Structure formats: structure tokens, C-alpha cells
Amino acid sequence: MKFLSSIWRALFGDTMRAFGIVSGLLLIALAIAPAKDHFSEWHGYQNGYLSLIHDRSDAISLRRRFEPGIQQIWLPELGVVDRCATCHEGLKEASLADVKMQPFRKHPVIPHPLDRYGCVICHRGQGPATTVSEAHFSERAGEDPILPARFIESGCGQCHQNELTGTPQLNSGRKMLAQYGCVSCHLVKTPDGTTMKATDDPPSLEHLADKTTREWVFSWIKDPQAYAVSATMPNYKLSDADASDISAFLMSSSTPHAGDSDATMIALAKNADPSAGASLYGESFCATCHAVQNGAGNLVGGNVGPELTRVGNKVKPAWLQAWIENPHVYNSATMMPHYRFTPQQVATLTSYLMSKTDSDYGSNVHLDPATPAQIAHGKKLVAELGCAACHTINGVNKPDNFAPDLSRIGSKPLSQVVFLPGMQHALPAYIAGKIKDPQAFGPGLKMPQYTLTDTQRDGLTTALLSLGDRSQTMPEKLRVAGIHQTTYEPAGPAGKLMTDLDCFSCHRINGHGSDMAPDLTLEGSSVQRAWLDAFLKNPNTLRPALTRRMPRFNLSDADRKTLTDYIMVVYQSATIDPDKAPPAVNPPAMVEHGRQLFYSRYACQSCHIIDTKTDKGYIGPTLTQVGSRLTPAWIYAWLKNPQELRPGTMEPNQNISDEDARAMTAFLMTLKGSGKQEGKQ
Amino acid sequence: MTRRPVACAVLLLMGAGIGCKHPAASSSALKPTATGAAIVLSSGDKQTGPTGTVLANPVVVQVNDDQGAAVTGALVEFHGPAGVVFDPAAILTDSSGQATTNVRLGTIGGRYTLSATTPGKAHEASVQVGEIALGYQQQLGSIVADKYCSRCHDPESSAERVSNYDNLAVKPHAFTDGGTLNKMSDADMLAVIQHGGPALSRSALMPPYGKTLSPADVQAVIAYIRVVSDPPYKPAGTVYEK
Numbered sequence: 001m002k003f004l005s006s007i008w009r010a011l012f013g014d015t016m017r018a019f020g021i022v023s024g025l026l027l028i029a030l031a032i033a034p035a036k037d038h039f040s041e042w043h044g045y046q047n048g049y050l051s052l053i054h055d056r057s058d059a060i061s062l063r064r065r066f067e068p069g070i071q072q073i074w075l076p077e078l079g080v081v082d083r084c085a086t087c088h089e090g091l092k093e094a095s096l097a098d099v100k101m102q103p104f105r106k107h108p109v110i111p112h113p114l115d116r117y118g119c120v121i122c123h124r125g126q127g128p129a130t131t132v133s134e135a136h137f138s139e140r141a142g143e144d145p146i147l148p149a150r151f152i153e154s155g156c157g158q159c160h161q162n163e164l165t166g167t168p169q170l171n172s173g174r175k176m177l178a179q180y181g182c183v184s185c186h187l188v189k190t191p192d193g194t195t196m197k198a199t200d201d202p203p204s205l206e207h208l209a210d211k212t213t214r215e216w217v218f219s220w221i222k223d224p225q226a227y228a229v230s231a232t233m234p235n236y237k238l239s240d241a242d243a244s245d246i247s248a249f250l251m252s253s254s255t256p257h258a259g260d261s262d263a264t265m266i267a268l269a270k271n272a273d274p275s276a277g278a279s280l281y282g283e284s285f286c287a288t289c290h291a292v293q294n295g296a297g298n299l300v301g302g303n304v305g306p307e308l309t310r311v312g313n314k315v316k317p318a319w320l321q322a323w324i325e326n327p328h329v330y331n332s333a334t335m336m337p338h339y340r341f342t343p344q345q346v347a348t349l350t351s352y353l354m355s356k357t358d359s360d361y362g363s364n365v366h367l368d369p370a371t372p373a374q375i376a377h378g379k380k381l382v383a384e385l386g387c388a389a390c391h392t393i394n395g396v397n398k399p400d401n402f403a404p405d406l407s408r409i410g411s412k413p414l415s416q417v418v419f420l421p422g423m424q425h426a427l428p429a430y431i432a433g434k435i436k437d438p439q440a441f442g443p444g445l446k447m448p449q450y451t452l453t454d455t456q457r458d459g460l461t462t463a464l465l466s467l468g469d470r471s472q473t474m475p476e477k478l479r480v481a482g483i484h485q486t487t488y489e490p491a492g493p494a495g496k497l498m499t500d501l502d503c504f505s506c507h508r509i510n511g512h513g514s515d516m517a518p519d520l521t522l523e524g525s526s527v528q529r530a531w532l533d534a535f536l537k538n539p540n541t542l543r544p545a546l547t548r549r550m551p552r553f554n555l556s557d558a559d560r561k562t563l564t565d566y567i568m569v570v571y572q573s574a575t576i577d578p579d580k581a582p583p584a585v586n587p588p589a590m591v592e593h594g595r596q597l598f599y600s601r602y603a604c605q606s607c608h609i610i611d612t613k614t615d616k617g618y619i620g621p622t623l624t625q626v627g628s629r630l631t632p633a634w635i636y637a638w639l640k641n642p643q644e645l646r647p648g649t650m651e652p653n654q655n656i657s658d659e660d661a662r663a664m665t666a667f668l669m670t671l672k673g674s675g676k677q678e679g680k681q
Numbered sequence: 682m683t684r685r686p687v688a689c690a691v692l693l694l695m696g697a698g699i700g701c702k703h704p705a706a707s708s709s710a711l712k713p714t715a716t717g718a719a720i721v722l723s724s725g726d727k728q729t730g731p732t733g734t735v736l737a738n739p740v741v742v743q744v745n746d747d748q749g750a751a752v753t754g755a756l757v758e759f760h761g762p763a764g765v766v767f768d769p770a771a772i773l774t775d776s777s778g779q780a781t782t783n784v785r786l787g788t789i790g791g792r793y794t795l796s797a798t799t800p801g802k803a804h805e806a807s808v809q810v811g812e813i814a815l816g817y818q819q820q821l822g823s824i825v826a827d828k829y830c831s832r833c834h835d836p837e838s839s840a841e842r843v844s845n846y847d848n849l850a851v852k853p854h855a856f857t858d859g860g861t862l863n864k865m866s867d868a869d870m871l872a873v874i875q876h877g878g879p880a881l882s883r884s885a886l887m888p889p890y891g892k893t894l895s896p897a898d899v900q901a902v903i904a905y906i907r908v909v910s911d912p913p914y915k916p917a918g919t920v921y922e923k
Contacts, residue, residue, distance in 0.1 A: 100789060108790055109818040109904070111897060149788035150733030152817075166821035166901075169731070454735045454783075603885040606833065606849055616848030619832050643893060650829060653892040654877075 041131050042070070045087040049104055058095050065093070070130065073118045077475050080118035082127035084135065088119075111166075121470070122155025123147055139425040141415040147465070150458055151428050154410065157466025159474055161192050161482035172456070173463030175199075180232050180450060182460075184390045185403035191471045192481050200232055204331065204392035209254035211319045211330075217247040219362040220314075225451050227314070227361065228307035230291060230299055234448035237439070242381055248370030249378025253394040257330060277352020280345060285551045288516070289336070289505075292356070302548070304505065304516075305336060312357035321350045328500060337502040340554040386446060403447065410468030432461045486511035494566030497559055506550075509571065516548060519646060524571040525578075526634045526645075531625075533564045542621035573637075573645070581633030586666035594667025597660050607651070610671060620651060625673030636665045711773055713800070714754030717744035720799045720806045723779060729813040729909060731820050733764075736784045740810055742797040743779045751778025761795040764788050790816025792913060813908055822905025825898045826856065829890065851884035859910030867903055874899050 012018035037043060046068060053062040071085040090096040090104040091114060097106050107114060120127040125146040129135035136146045147154070153170040163171050177183055178199040188196040208217065216227075222243045224231040238246070281287070286308075291301035293309040301307075315323075322329065324346050327336040341349065370378075379396065382388065386403075388396040409431070417430050420440055433440070435457050438447035452460070488510040490498050498504070504513035507520045523532075537560060539550040555563070598604045607619040626635070637644075639661040642651040656664070725740035744755040757780035759767040764787025772780045786793060793814060798807040815823055826834070834853045836846040846852065854861050862870075869881060875891030878884040890899065907914045 105789070108816040109900070148733060150731075150785075152733075165824055165898075166817060168820070168824065169734075455737075458734065601885060603888070606886040606888075607845070617845055618843070618848070619845050652829075652888045652890045652894075654888055655892050 042086045045103055046089060049089040052090075052099070052101075052104055053096075056095070062093060062095070073115060073127075075116070075118055078118065078121060078478075079470070080121055080127060082118040082120055083130055084119040084123075084125075084127065085114075086130060087132070121158070122152055139414060142413060144414075145424075145426045148428055151462045151465055154462045154465035157463065158410075158468065158471035159478050160480045161190055162480050163483070169455075169459045169462050170466060173459035173461070176456060176460050177463055180234075181390050182406075185386055187401065187405040187407060188467065189405075189407040190467075190482065191474060191479060194482070194484060198390070200390075201333070201335065202233075202390040205250055205254065205387075206392055206394050207254055207257035207330070209251050210257050211316060212314050213316070214247045214251045214367055215362055215365045216314050217250055218243050218367060219365055221246060227310055229293065229309075230303060230307045234450045236385060236448045244367055245370070245374045245378035246381050246387075247367070247378070249375045249382060250393070252370070252375050253379075253396075255394060273348065274352045274355045277348045277350075277355075280348055281352060283552070284339060284349075285549050288548045288551075308353065308356055310356060310358045310361050312354045313361045315354075317350055317354055320353060321346055324349050335502055335505040337505065337551070337553065338500045339551065342554070384446070385448075406464060407467055408469055408472060410465040411470065428461055428465060431464050432457055435460055483511075485513075488512035490566065490570070492566070494562050494570075497563055501553055517550065520567070520571055522571060522573040522576070522645060524568045525573040525576045525631065527629055528631060529564060529568050531629045532567060533560060536560050536563060543618070575644075576633045576637050578631065578633045581631070581636055582662045582665045582669075584627075584632050584669050586669070590663055590666045591670050592667075594663035594665070597664050598667055601660070602654055602656065602664070623668065623671055625671060627669045627671040628673060630668075632665050632669050635668050636661050639664055711756055711771055713756040713773060715752050716802050717752035717755045717774075717778075717799055718747045718801055718803075718806065719745045719749075720757065720797055720808045721745060722797075722808050722810060725784075726810045726812065727911075729815055729823070730786055732786055732790050732814045732816055733788050734786060736786065736812060739781045739783045740795070740797070741779055741781045742808055742810075743777075744774045744799050744806075745778065753778055755799050757797055757799050759784075759795065759797050762787055762793060765793060765795065784812065786812065786814040790814050790819055791908065815905070815908065818901045818904045819908045820905075821898070822901035822903070825894065826902050826905055829894065830856070830902065833886075849886055851886050853887065856906045857909050857911045859912045859914060862906060862910055863912070863914045870903050870906070871899060874902065 011021055046066075050063070050066065053059050053066070056062065066089060069086075070083055071089075073080060073082040073085065085091055087103040088105075088107075090099060091107045093106055096104065099105055118127065119125075123146055124144040126135050126138050126143055129138070139145060150169075153167040156164060156167050157170045157174070160167075163174075177188060178196055181198050181200050181202065182188075183196040184198045184200075184202075190196060220227050220233075221236065221238060222240075223235055224233040225235065287301035289302045289304035291299040291303060291307045291309075293307070294300050299307065311320075319330075324339070324341060325343075326338045327334045328338055382393060382396055383399075386399055387393060388398050389402050392398075410427070412427060414425060414427065417427070418441065419425055419430060420433060423429050423433055434447070435450065435452065438445050438449060489495060489512070490509070503509075503520075506517035507513050508515055509520045527535075535550075536553075536555060539552055541549050598610070604610075605615045605617055607617040609615040609617060609622045610624060612624060630638075634645075638651075639654075639656050640658075641653050642649050643653055721743050723741040723743050725736070725738050728736045728738060730736045740759070742757060744752045744757060746752050751774070753774055753776050755774045755778075756771065757774060758771045759782050761767065761784075766785040768783045768785070770782070772782065774780045780797070784795065791814060793812045795810040795812060796807050797810065798805050832842060832845045833849060834846075834856055836844055836855055838844040856862070865873075872880045873883065873887060874894070875889060875896075877889035878887035880889075894902075
């Protein structure tokens with residue numbers, strides 16, 4: 001007590017001393033805040049920035065734009081509070097393009113201004129934080145570390161539900177979600193309210209025994225990629241016993257399908273010459289959809305239909321014949337057209353395809369006849385593994401909600417995630433890791449292992465990261481809706497024919513179909529009737545440089561007339577008026593003027609061929625017969641604005657005047673092609 | 682300016698953290714059975730890929746002895762600027778003397794100079810590998826160029842695309858032709874793309890794309906041309922350092 005009072009007296013004994021001490025304490029207390037500020041991490045970076053710009057030639061203007069203190073972007077409707085620019089001072093300085101040192105780099109060019117969108121919306125991390133560790137590396141519950149740059153396109157995908165040109169990784173990831181059957185088990189509801197649908201069209205297994213053998217099914221489910229490197233079916237890592245039981249069940253549940261075995265056809269196939277099949281396979285452009293592995297191990301051909309490298313190991317000849325004859329009998333929803341081959345052609349193709357075998361494949365598979373217990377076990381496995389989520393199987397219902405809903409996977413709280421030992425505690429690492437090796441997360445997990453490259457996995461992870469809370473709660477005006485397939489179906493007998501020929505597997509009409517071949521929505525305004533009829537009879541290509549071509553269907557005269565009539569009447573443009581178009585026949589002076597414009601002013605010969613002797617460009621279609629193919633109204637409208645008629649077409653809009661467009665139309669209409677060429681084709 | 686020393690220290694620290702080259706970490710675990718004298722590049726240079734992604738083809742180098750014969754079992758280490766990840770970062774050469782690594786590019790768009798080194802007998806041998814990382818704008822440019830420009834401007838044909846280069850009376854410049862294109866200003870390039878060759882009294886075979894491509898797309902194509910040009914493009918006129 002005495003001690004304390006002596007200290008008290010020493011400090012505050014006299015008024016002057018007390019005043020001095022109190023003033024000193026007050027000064028220190030007041031200095032705490034500025035000192036904290038001065039020694040804060042961001043202050044150091046701001047000083048670093050000042051000395052970085054100090055020696056540059058544009059230091060004065062850079063310093064004028066420099067704002068000291070905490071810099072904040074606040075966007076209430078997006079829930080963004082970003083203080084990133086406090087340290088990242090050079091983000092908007094174009095002249096700092098050569099600076100590689102963070103945090104002073106200029107932001108690379110992107111379509112959005114930083115002030116209106118903030119940083120965390122794409123980069124994640126903690127916007128309000130003012131220390132590097134908290135802003136970039138926080139792993140606390142409800143917080144997010146910075147997104148690795150390779151997944152940055154997921155930011156775009158939060159608002160843009162459509163396909164953007166500049167985000168190939170996001171686009172491929174989204175496509176894969178549908179193509180690899182992810183959405184067959186997982187529910188993915190995009191922010192515009194639509195549910196993603198699978199596009200991989202897995203085959204129905206209802207009549208499996210007609211198509212293939214139990215041994216092949218066994219080999220296939222053991223390792224799909226051993227049969228076809230391009231197979232999208234995942235590897236379930238089944239034991240021999242399980243694979244044998246599943247194959248036994250699938251075979252026993254299969255029911256015979258009418259029309260899958262025709263004795264006379266089989267006889268024809270036995271006598272057919274496989275070597276003739278190769279040329280028929282080529283002429284029918286099977287390779288547009290189907291790939292075959294060549295000697296070097298590369299796939300040659302399209303990926304619309306299944307790979308055919310070892311198809312002879314798989315299918316039964318009788319089934320294949322029936323399939324080639326008319327695929328719609330076995331699978332009414334198939335994308336493969338009904339080619340209308342002659343019986344002889346069917347036999348030739350069948351024997352050619354049956355010769356595509358690999359003697360090693362499945363050679364050591366010998367399965368004993370299955371017992372009822374094994375079949376029952378196989379059925380149990382099929383139900384457990386969720387096979388029916390993709391395939392139609394007799395006696396097994398399609399499971400509902402088989403796998404977790406992924407509609408908001410991109411903002412799954414880290415507290416709900418079980419990380420593997422050694423894995424970075426961040427969502428991208430978890431998602432990519434889960435796709436790479438699902439079984440590592442627990443032996444009981446049902447998710448199968450997909451065979452994917454690093455690039456494919458990054459794409460999928462990007463697409464999944466874009467499905468987050470923010471994308472679901474985004475203000476409507478910021479959302480860019482996706483383009484969805486319409487349900488357009490052509491009507492009447494022509495519609496039936498078009499379904500039978502599967503025109504929509506390649507062509508798009510009124511927003512329905514594929515983009516492999518030209519959009520036919522306005523075809524009736526575009527082409528002349530006689531040309532269309534002749535083209536359907538024998539489609540000679542307009543673009544010799546393309547490997548994908550329209551195949552020849554053996555259409556009857558009546559069918560051709562039905563199709564031509566329908567296309568010419570229904571697929572008309574509302575804006576192209578044939579009455580206001582330039583006439584089909586014009587004075588020679590005008591034609592000559594058009595020719596000069598074509599060759600000199602607009603230099604169309606760089607892409608098109610008019611005279612096969614002198615012109616060599618073959619980017620665009622050959623125009624030697626354009627006068628008998630297209631209507632003058634279409635040519636005129638096309639020259640004026642190609643993108644309006646076919647959005648995304650390569651031909652640039654050259655801003656051609658009305659007068660020039662008329663003259664060139666007059667010239668192009670005189671190009672009727674020579675009779676000799678016609679005869680050759 | 683009392684702040685200067687503090688700021689310098691901060692900068693130095695950051696420079697040490699960011700700018701330094703990370704040597705291969707796992708090299709100690711590998712036991713080389715031979716040493717070579719020289720290292721040469723086999724394949725995998727001059728690739729382009731988006732920032733942060735794995736390049737399509739691996740980088741392959743070969744270690745040779747004084748006679749030029751391949752050396753098996755020599756240690757090869759790969760180095761690169763911060764952000765570049767090698768898988769693996771160190772490896773022994775295989776039976777044909779080659780070492781292969783997959784490269785994940787860094788997060789900054791632009792040119793990357795990577796190097797592969799082998800200890801060697803007398804002194805370390807190394808070879809440099811140049812790769813290009815495309816940022817958002819450059820990648821957009823490459824996609825736009827691929828659709829609208831490459832058929833004429835890329836003399837090489839691929840399985841997907843037959844080049845139209847040989848068919849043109851006036852030959853277009855390949856986008857990698859830095860010798861010519863580096864001399865064109867951004868404004869000139871913009872004019873030629875938007876208004877066609879005649880805008881700069883050049884060939885009409887180059888059509889105008891101003892009404893087909895958005896200004897942002899055209900800028901992206903220019904950014905792409907600048908990043909792939911060989912020799913590298915250096916913007917003229919601005920002096921950054923005093």
C-alpha cells in the first residue's frame with residue numbers, strides 16, 4: 001500500500017509532472033491508430049507501389065491517380081465488398097503492362113470494368129480482408145481461398161448461361177456434364193430454371209442379347225476403354241465375379257426384338273465382299289459420325305456415334321444387318337439415319353464392319369452358364385450401381401435422386417467437405433480430386449471413375465464451380481440466358497420423312513437440331529427448287545475442302561418430291577421478298593460490271609471458285625453453278641448482310657452498296673455451270 | 682523521403698518471393714547413374730496455351746555425351762518462372778536418353794522461357810524452351826483468328842482445315858511473322874482488319890471485318906498476333922524507365 005502510494009506521489013505528486021505524464025499517455029494512445037495504419041501490411045505495399053512508379057517516365061500521372069488508404073468497391077446487389085485495390089494499386093494502369101511483380105500488375109484486358117463487378121466475383125477470396133493471408137488463403141468455414149487462375153472461367157459462367165467465345169474451358173466442361181452422363185445421376189438445375197439433360201444417349205439394354213454376347217458385355221463393363229478408347233462409360237472397377245453376375249443378369253433380362261434376325265439377309269452377308277464395304281463406308285460418310293482407330297492409334301472420324309474399331313467383336317451379324325437396314329426399328333430415338341440401302345449394300349457393309357475385329361479382345365473370357373443366384377446378385381448390383389440411371393433395363397426402375405444435387409456445388413461450404421489427407425482445403429482441389437479418383441474418398445462411394453485428361457478435368461471443375469449461390473441469386477438483369485434447343489418438329493408426311501432421315505442429327509431448323517451442317521431454317525428462300533431436288537437425289541458437295549459431307553440416301557421420287565415441296569414452302573424467310581429482288585436475267589453491261597466488282601473490288605475469288613481454271617479459293621462454296629442453285633433474292637440479301645441470314649457465318653459483311661450488290665447478283669446469276677460438270681457428278 | 686528504405690525492403694522481399702526461380706525440389710531423391718555433356722531440345726517448344734493450363738504436348742529434351750550419343754540415367758531438372766509447374770520437375774533420362782515433362786503454364790499471359798539443365802561432367806549444361814501463355818484477351822483472339830483468319834494467314838494445313846494460303850495471288854502474312862507485323866502499329870492493324878486491305882493500299886484479298894467482328898474481338902486478334910509474333914513484339918515509342 002505504501003509502495004503504491006509512493007509511486008503515485010512520484011508520478012502525480014505535483015501538478016506539472018501529472019500534466020506531463022497524462023499528456024504523454026494521451027499522445028501514445030492517440031498514436032496507436034496511425035501507427036497501426038503505418039505498419040499495416042497494405043501500407044507497405046502502397047509504399048512499394050510508390051517507389052515502383054517513382055522511376056518511371058510517367059511517374060507524375062501515375063502518382064496523381066494513386067489514392068492512398070483503403071480502396072473499396074461496394075456493389076450491394078452483387079454482395080461484393082472488395083478492398084483488393086488497396087494493395088493491387090496498378091490494376092487499371094495501362095502503362096504498367098510490363099510490370100510482372102504482384103501486387104502491382106495491371107489487370108489483363110477483360111470485357112467488364114473492375115469498378116462495376118469487383119474482384120471476388122471471379123477470383124473468390126475474401127474481399128473485405130486487408131491482409132494477404134486473410135484475403136487470399138482463408139480456409140475458415142464460409143470463407144473461400146483465391147481461385148487458381150486455371151478455373152477463372154467459372155466466374156463468367158455465373159452470369160453467362162450461354163456459350164461465350166472466350167471461355168472454351170467452361171464451354172467444354174458444360175458440354176461434358178451432359179455428354180459424360182454426369183447429369184443422368186446428379187441433378188443440375190441451371191439458374192435460368194432449366195434442368196440439364198444428358199446428351200450421350202446411352203443405349204437401351206432391353207434387347208441386349210439380340211445385339212451382343214455375354215462375353216462381350218463382361219469385357220466391356222470390366223474396362224470400357226479397352227474396347228473403345230473414346231468410350232464415355234466410366235470404369236466401375238468391377239471384380240470378375242461381379243462383372244460376370246451383371247452380364248448374366250443383363251442377358252437374362254433381355255427380351256427378343258422383332259426384326260433383329262433375318263435368315264435371307266444373313267445368307268447375303270456371307271457372300272458379300274468386305275473390300276467393297278470400305279468404299280461404301282466412305283461414300284456413305286459413316287466417318288462423319290463414327291471414328292475408327294488407325295494404325296498409329298489415332299482416332300479418325302466423328303464422335304457422334306460409337307467408335308467402330310472393334311465392332312466385329314461386339315455385335316451379332318444379324319443384329320447389325322437389321323440395324324443398318326433401318327436403325328429406327330431397334331431404337332426409335334437414334335440419331336443414325338435410315339439410309340435406305342439396298343439388301344446387297346446392307347450385306348456388304350455388314351460384312352465389312354464384322355471384319356473390324358481384334359483377335360486379342362476378350363479372347364480369354366470364358367463364362368460358365370449363370371446360376372439363378374448369380375443372376376439375382378447381378379440384378380442387385382445393377383440396382384446398387386445405378387446402371388438404370390443411364391440405361392433402360394428390363395425389371396430395374398430408373399433411380400430418383402441417385403446422386404447429390406450439384407446445382408450449387410460451386411459454393412458448397414468447406415465445413416461440409418471431407419478433404420483427403422494432404423489435399424489443399426479449397427473447393428477446386430476437392431472437386432477436381434473427387435472427379436479424378438472418387439474411390440479415394442471412401443470405398444463405399446458409388447461414383448465411378450472416369451477416364452479423363454487433365455484438361456478435361458479442369459473443364460469439368462470449371463463448369464461445376466460456376467454453379468454457385470451467387471449464380472442462383474444473381475439479379476435477373478445481369479443474367480445472360482442460355483440458348484436451349486426448341487421442341488420444333490416438322491409436320492405431316494415430310495416431318496415423318498425428316499425424322500426417319502434424322503436430318504436434325506446434322507442440320508438445325510428453327511432452333512432444333514445440331515450445327516454440323518448448314519442451318520436450313522431459310523432453305524426455301526435460299527435455293528431453287530430444281531437444284532434442291534437434284535441435290536437430294538445425288539448430293540454433290542459444295543465445299544470440296546470439307547471431310548464431312550451430306551450422305552446419299554436412296555430416296556424414292558415420291559419421297560423426294562414430298563421433301564422438296566415442304567422445304568420450298570415452309571422454310572421461307574420473312575424478310576426476303578422475291579418480288580423486290582433483282583431479276584434473274586440482266587443486261588450484259590451490268591453483268592460485266594458485277595464481274596469486275598467480284599474480282600477486283602471485293603476480291604471474292606480469295607475464298608470462292610467461279611472459274612475452275614483460274615480461281616483456287618475453296619473456303620466458301622464453289623460458285624460455278626450458283627446461278628442454278630440460289631435465288632437472286634437470296635444472293636442479294638446475302639451480299640448485303642450474310643450474318644443476318646446465317647448468324648456466325650464466316651463470310652464478312654463487306655458493307656456492299658445496294659448498287660454493287662445488284663450488279664454482283666446479276667453476274668452470279670449468269671453462272672449456270674457447264675453441262676459437262678453436271679454429267680461428271 | 683524517410684519511407685524509402687522501408688519501401689525498398691518490402692520490394693526486395695517481394696522480389697525474392699516472386700521473382701526467383703524455384704529449383705526442382707525432388708532432385709535429391711533421384712540417383713543419376715550417368716552424366717552427359719550436352720542437353721538438346723527434342724520437342725515441345727513454341728507451344729501456346731491458356732494461362733494456368735497444361736500444355737497440349739510435353740517438353741522432351743535429350744542428354745548427349747561428347748560424341749553426341751544419347752545418355753541414359755542422367756539427371757535433368759526443369760526450371761521456370763514462378764507459377765510454372767513441371768510434372769515431374771526432375772527426372773532421369775530414359776533408355777533413349779530423353780527426359781519428358783508436362784508443363785503447367787503460369788498465371789500471367791505472355792512469353793515463358795523455361796530451361797532444362799543437366800549437371801554434366803565439367804560444367805552444367807542447359808537448354809532453353811520458349812512457350813507462350815494466352816491471357817483472356819489473347820485466347821479470345823486466338824479463337825476468333827482460328828475461325829476467321831487462319832485459313833488464309835496460316836500456311837500450314839491440318840486435318841480439320843485445309844489452308845487457303847497457296848491459293849492467294851498476294852500472300853498474307855502469317856501471324857507469327859514478327860519481322861513484318863511488328864512494324865505495323867496497332868492503329869494500322871485495326872484499320873486493315875476493320876476496313877480491309879485497301880484501307881492501307883494493300884490487297885483487296887483481305888476483306889473488311891469491321892461489320893462482322895466487334896471492336897473487342899478485333900482488339901483481341903491484335904493482342905493475339907502480338908503475343909505469338911516471332912521475333913517478339915516490343916511496342917515502340919514508350920520508354921518506361923528513365
